[in-house]
Amino acid sequence: MSDYVRNLWYMAAWENEVPDHGVLARRLLDAPWAIYRLGDGSYAMLADRCPHRFVPLSRGKRVGDMLQCGYHGLGFGADGRCAHTPFATAVPDAQVATRPIVARHGALWFWPGDAALADPALIPDFSFVTDGAEVVCESLLMDAGYQFITDNLMDLSHAEFLHVETFGVNGSLFGGKHSVETDDTGGIWNKWDMVDAKAPEWAKPMLPPGTNTDQKMHIRWHAPASMALFIELTRDDTGQPLVPPMANPHIITPATATTSHYFYTREPGDAAKAMALKVFLEEDEPMIQAAEAGLDGQEFWAARPLILASDAGAVRVRRRLMQLRKREAAEPALQPA
Template sequence: MSVFLRNAWYMACWSHEVPEGGFLARRLLDKPWVIWRKADGTPVIMADRCPHRFVPLSRGQRDGDMMRCGYHGLAFSSSGGCVHNPFTDEALPLARVEVLPVVEKHTGLWFWPGDADRADPALIPDFGFLDVERPLHRGHLKMDAGYELVTDNLMDLSHAEFIHRDSFGVNGSLLTCGQHEVVQDEGGAIWNNWTMPDSEPPSWAVAMLPEGARTDQWLHMRWNAPSCLALFLGLARSGTDRKDMVVPPMADPHILTPETVTSTHYFYTHEPTPEAHALLEKAFLEEDHPMLHAQQEAMGSADFWDLRPVVLPSDAGAIRVRRRMMQLRRAEAGLEEEAAA
């Protein structure tokens, strides 16, 4: 059974990452791909391997609406067919490269690695809050940990009390007055919700409030299969029924795409200021990443469940997601077996 769900949408990159007239090479689901656009802007994701001598197409160049191999000059169209062989000036029908369904939505390019007939764009999770006119930094980094470990981290925000004390710490509110629930909505999304009523303000907001002020806080994390998460958070003065907001309600994407079994592409956003960038780099690269990488190395190639993890109440959201992913992978494997039979 594959560790990756195939019949699902994954984000390949932000739209702006593909250079005009050029291409972006990126490893996705443990295979190399090259991402480019036709002259009319239509995005293309094709396997980054020429079927002639197996050289990466990304060692070649764009040639109009084609990718031309840099080794012997075979050129491939957006449909994956070899449309020009420089040795004969004709097409070479036997030479083809794999091309995936791709959709541009929510300022990103999304690909479907499974059965192309099932690639319904309506199944892309709702990240409509990214479709904004205001300036927004759209970032990408790589985590040296498998996507399910990164998902666990996001679906259990109680770690903020320990890892993120110097960045996004909540001054002990999760431990002293946090109310936790895990729910699944009608669309199949799993929500891991923390609410902290009448709590000490988080460290980053203390300067915005008078001394001794109390707050109502909420951190609601939404998960859509296979690894698309969004965090909805708010901070209001206590006792105002969330009407006297200290800062406007916020929504942040945490979109994960496996690079390999043990590494993950992480797509995120933040306000386009040096301060916001420094804060996010601290949280992700100095706090989360070292811990997740150490966790991945400690686990090695062992299966998560085979290690018999101790489960805490705060793990409920992460465990629910892991079980759902197991169900989806088993169902997909069953369909593949039926098709083979």
């Protein structure tokens, strides 16, 4: 049984990662792909391997809406079919794989399963990325599997220990109310609500001495690993927001079984960039890697993990993915060609 659910929308890239008149080469779900923008503003996603001598098409060049191989000049259209040969012979009857790909909320989403099922209405709502304040859309390649990164995000209690220097939540989660909910879109919500809690260290200068805060930290998950984090922080005495409500995407797409693309946004500026990289690469990544290494190749559930109440969101996500994988494995019609 594949570790990947195929009939879902996965994020391939931010739109701004695709070069103008160029090609973005990216490994996604263990395969190389070439992504480029067409003349009408839509996008194409082709398997990044010429069927002639197997070199990446992304090493070639764009000729209108066609990718021309840089080795022998064969050209492939957005539908994947060979459309051009520079030689005085018939165009070869050849085709490379393609995937449905659409732009939504500043991101590109692809469907690796049955193309007939690829309904853009099923793409999770990340409209806050383009509708809110100006943000910088970035990605990084994390040396960890997507399910372990998801575990980390769906259990926000780790912030009390792992992100002391960066977030400084200051013990507020210890007295908070924790709940897990499912919405009518299939989203799983992991919620922390804190009333009359100590302010995070960075927020203390905004408050009179002795004033506490009400806090909300809610994270939403859609399969396979598209998450959105919503944070609110207000004065407990007046209800006045200390900062505008925050919404951040945390969208994970497997590059391979052990590496993952991490798509996120941040505020403009060097300080915000340094903060994000510290959180993801210096705090989160080493601990997630240690968790994976601790299994020493053993399957997650076979290791009989101790389950805490705070794990409820992460556990529900893992079980949902197991159900989706089993359903696809049991229905051959859902398997991609």
